[in-house]
Amino acid sequence: MDVLGLFNYWIVIVLMMIGFYIVISHGNLVKKVVGLNVFQVSVFVFFISMSKVRGGTAPILEEGIEVYSNPLPHVLILTAIVVGVATTALALGLVVRIRDAYGTIEADEIIEPEEDGA
Amino acid sequence: MVAIGLTLVRLRDLFSVAMLFGIFSLLAAALYVVQDAVDVAFTEAAVGAGISTVLILATLALTTSEEKAPPGRALGALAVVLVTGAALIYGTLDMPAYGDPAAPIHQHVVPRYIERSAAEIGVPNIVTSVLASYRGYDTLGEVTVIFTAAAGVLALLGRRRGRVGIVDSLQVRQDARKDGEVPRSVLAPKPILRVVSKLLMPLILLFALYVQFHGDFGPGGGFQAGVIFGSAFILYALIFGAHNARQVIPAAVRRAGLGAGLLLYALVGVAGLLMGGRYLNYAVLADEPTHGQHLGIMLIEFGVGTTVAAAMIIIFFVFSGQDR
Amino acid sequence: MIAAHLPALQVVVPLISAPLCLLLRRPGAAWTVALAVSWFALAVALSLLIEVSIGGPVSYPIGDWAAPWGIEYRVDQVGALVLVIVTAIGAVVMPFAGASVAHEIASDRAYLFYTMYLLCLTGLLGIAITGDVFNLFVFLEISSLSSYVLISMGQDRRALTAAYNYLVMGTVGATFYVIGVGMMYMMTGTLNMADLATRLPAVADTRTILMALAFLTVGLSLKLALFPLHTWLPNAYTYAPSVVTAFLAATATKVAVYAFIRVYFTVFGEVDLFEIAPMVPILMVLALAGMFVGSAVAIFQNNLKRMLAYSSIAQIGYMVLGLSFASVTGLAGGIIHLFNHALMKSALFLALGCVVLRLGTVHIDGLRGLGRRMPLTMAAFVVGGLSLIGVPLTVGFISKWYLVQAALEKGWWPIAGLIVLSSLLAVIYVWRVVEIAYFRPAPEGSAAVEEAPIFMLAPTWIMAGASIYFGIDATATLEVARGAAEFLIKGAP
Structure with a gap:
């Protein structure tokens, strides 16, 4: 097993887990969104890493170039980035509304009695 | 990092x-x-x-x-994260090494894109070929997601009247000083900013158009162009005040742009269907398949650009507390 | 000519109509569009189901790019059945929505509601029909984003936090799913489900694929609210507008279960899951735990929407239990419960929608004596409740019968016993409502309450009626479910 060959992925995993940790451990709603973003960006880096071919260039056809990096993960990640930003916009929209309704953006401060006749 | x-x-x-x-x-x-x-x-x-x-x-x-105060659930969260991370690392052990050209992903499916996209689609940027044609349907979904987000933000924040957003909070401070004046941004009186931004604006818009139509050859395309186009207007709004910016592109136009871009994309697909191909087949749009592909990609990229620019502007105005 | 393009039209027509709704802006017009599209989609789904039942799976390569290079739409019996479930619920819920939305959502935002509904429909149908794992993610996100917005439109401010929590957990789930897809892609080089199925066995015993399966499982379990990843569900269902609850409860989790079936029985169809992964027994344990915890918590809820939400968690447990048997009978039981549960839950939530319209509350105390004041609504509720318990002559009985059979086939007596036992818990929570509604007098001096309007009652009763009809005559549904299960398992006993 080539440890050096996998090192890149391990760094990415560390990043992913930092993002994931922010999401589940923090009570601040904006920070959670930032955490989600870090998590997602790291997953994107993971995809892009796998598309790299040693000695390859950007996948734009040109004369005299034989080896291109794999374009498919690029396409997938373009889509995923867009999905990510859309999610972020919606999440932040919700945060603003929550702040309007409750006056706080800390998850711990908006816990209400669950039992009532809503 | x-x-x-x-x-x-x-x-x-x-x-x-x-x-x-x-x-x-x-x-x-x-x-x-x-x-x-x-x-x-x-x-x-x-x-x-x-x-x-x-x-x-x-x-x-x-x-x-x-x-506020540091979180209390840190230990449990840390445990979950460590387990997940360990699982991922365990998963990497059998992965092909970084950059290895013999890895399965470089052997299957992709070679066709690299070898034949020039002949089948005629666009040098392989990413554009795959994005807009081979996997064009994913991109349609992606535009739909943007559309969903913009419409969703409208639904969430569209009716917050009597609230002050960022752009307008800049104006309010200005109002406090001089009553009776037309509300302007605090950045507005700075002549250098105004002149520079007036000079920059056409350049940015031109660049957006370049990116829009150059995506076939170099990096870029409808999405990036839409973002740049949207940013140009946001810059305009920041310097000349949201009020003026709103007059440049009224709400109805923004909304129309949002819907029309997505519609254009989806209808290009239907056109392919009517002209005898399957949904989103551009090859049948013109006499020669590669011309058709070109035309289709240009049209859908334009649709993408329109929706993305409109979505950006809408989201910005809504967050700045002014759109309905 | 149209017939050949049905798979594309199934998704594209709702997709095109969503921006139309946004441009129309008038609630009435938007509602008309949504209604027309829902009925059209149902017609398409039914004709696809018939086509598939006769002629086998249909494949539709989008853009004429053959899979695995392009994205392929693939309809088989399971997919077609799910399409029918989703569109049928949409078609029945839409007439109901007219009055209910006008009552619960401000009129200048109603057009956005219909836009979101259509997007959600698009997303759900897209998931059910696609043959590409990444395309599934894109449509999953379309349906998720729109459902977050739909939930946040609830009147109570807690709808906002419910939507936010759902968003965070949903996005984590989707990201896990993407990681899983990435790992599979890494080892096989393809994203097409059928292609994956043929290429996976060669690499099935690698650690990467094992983890890919684990991440796909966790990601989708978050979406389908499998115990203990269900925590977003109760609040989301409780505070969402009534129509949204009825629609999502009957469709969203079902589609997630479907995606689960796809991953396990199509993508990993050629791999013997029992050999490579301890996943299957874990799923079974979680499913059983969900059945009991969900039902037990439901007993103590005073908010009826919340009670039904917990009951949903229990019902999802039954579905996953069916899958985890990995036998034709078990899978058929899971699939048929998918269909049956959609019927009964939508009947129950629609009935509660009627109650909200007239009483403005779904608190259990508010329902005193309601059996006499809104007899038709409450009767529909009771039918749905009986079905939840699994009383003979209702659809609930059919699915439980199948699940028990599947357990007995394998000789797992204790599990069969547990299925019956958990049904007893359902008796308790349904009985609480019945007792309050029928055996307590109406509170003194309460205002007269009339029955809900006909176009809300009719959809409620269509669903309630269907859950009796398919309970008495289950041959058609059973045939489809068995066919689907056999197709998925391919010759296994």
């Missing part, structure tokens, strides 16, 4: 968090360039470092910027 990530965990001042996240995103973009993903890098820089950061800042302006 790891250092920034760790700092993000600790930092409680949310403004710094937002800025750091922007830097994190730019670093990721740089990493993509190193790994040959120029299109992705372009988008990440525009979206992650640009839009997301601006949105986070806007949200903070509307809420609070300080995170």
Whole structure:
């Protein structure tokens, strides 16, 4: 097993887990969104890493170039980035509304009695 | 990047968090360039470092910027994260090494894109070929997601009347000083800013158009162009005041743009269907398949650009507290 | 000519109509569009189901790019059945929505409601029909984003936090799913489900694929609210507008279960899951735990929407239990419960929608004596409740019968016993409502309450009626479910 060959992925995993940790451990709603973003960006880096071919260039056809990096993960990640930003916009929209309704953006401060006749 | 990530965990001042996240995103973009993903890098820089950061800042302006007491559930969370991370590392053990040209992903499916896209689609940028044609349907879904987000933000925040957004809070301060004057941004009196931005505006718009139509050959395309186009208007709004910017593109036009771009994309697909191909087959749109592909890709990229620009402007205005 | 393009039209027509709704802006017009599209989609789904039942799976390569290079739409019996479930619920819920939305959502935002509904429909149908794992993610996100917005439109401010929590957990789930897809892609080089199925066995015993399966499982479990990843569900269902609850409860989790079936029985169809992964027994344990915890918590709820939400968690447990048997009978039981549960839950939530319209509350105390004041609504509720318990002559009985059979086939007596036992818990919570509604007098001096309007009652009763009809005559549904299960398992006993 080539440890050096996998090192890149391990760094990415560390990043992913930092993002994931922010999401589940923090009570601040904006920070959670930032955490989600870090998590997602790291997953994107993971995809892009796998598309790299040693000695390859950007996948734009040109004369005299034989080896291109794999374009498919690029396409997938373009889509995923867009999905990510859309999610972020919606999440932040919700945060603003929550702040309007409750006056706080800390998850711990908006816990209400669950039992009532809503 | 790891250092920034760790700092993000600790930092409680949310403004710094937002800025750091922007830097994190730019670093990721740089990493993509190193790994040959120029299109992705372009988008990440525009979206992650640009839009997301601006949105986070806007949200903070509307809420609070300080995170409260440190979390109490840290240990449990840490345990979950460690298990997940360990699982991932365990999973990597059988992966092909980084950059190995013999890895399965470089052997199956992709060779056709690289070898035949020039003949089948006639566009040098393989990413554009795959994005717009081979997997054009994913892109249609992606535009739909953008559409959903913009319409969703409208539904969420569209009716917050009597609230002050970031752009307008700049104006309000101005109003307090001089009554009776037309509300203007605090940035407005600065003549240099005004002149420079007037000079820049056409250039930015031109650049947006270049990116829009050059996506076939170099990195770029409808999505990135839409983002740049949208940013131009946001710049305009920041300097000349949201009020003036709103008059340049009224609400009805913004909404129409949002819907029309998606409709254009979806209807190009239907056109392919009516002309005897399957849904989203562009080859049948013109006499020669590659011409058809060109035409189809140009049209759908234009649709993407329209929807994305409209969505950006709508989201910005809504967050600045003014759109309905 | 149209017939050949049905798979594309199934998704594209709702997709095109969503921006139309946004441009129309008038609630009435938007509602008309949504209604017309829902009925059209149902017609398409039914004709696809018939086509598939006769002629076998249909494949539709989008853009004429053959899979695995392009994205392929693939309809088989399971997919077609799910399409029918989703569109049928949409078609029945839409007439109901007219009055209910006008009552619960401000009129200048109603057009956005219909836009979101159509997007959600698009997303759900897209998931059910696609043959590409990444395309599934894109449509999953379309349906998720729109459902977050739909939930946040609830009147109570807690709808906002419910939507936010759902968003965070949903996005984590989707990201896990993407990681899983990435790992599979890494080892096989393809994203097409059929292609994956043929290429996976060669690499099935690698650690990467094992983890890919684990991440796909966790990601989708978050979406389908499998115990203990269900925490977003109760609040989301409780505070969402009534129509949204009825629609999502009957469709969203079902589609997630479907995606689960796809991953396990199509993508990993050629791999013997029992050999490579301890996943299957874990799923079974979680499913059983969900059945009991969900039902037990439901007993103590005073908010009826919340009670039904917990009951949903229990019902999802039954579905996953069916899958985890990995036998034709078990899978058929799971699939048929998918269909049956959609019927009964939508009947129950629609009935509660009627109650909200007239009483403005779904608190259990508010329902005193309601059996006499809104007899038709409450009767529909009771029918749905009986079905939840699994009383003979209702659809609930059919699915439980099948699940028990599947357990007995394998000789797992204790599990069969547990299925019956958990049904007893359902008796308790349904009985609580019945007792209050029928055996307590109406509170003194309460205002007169009339029955809900006909176009709300009719959809409620269509669903209630269907859950009796398909309970008495289950041959058609059973045939489809068995066919689907056999197709998925391919010759296994």
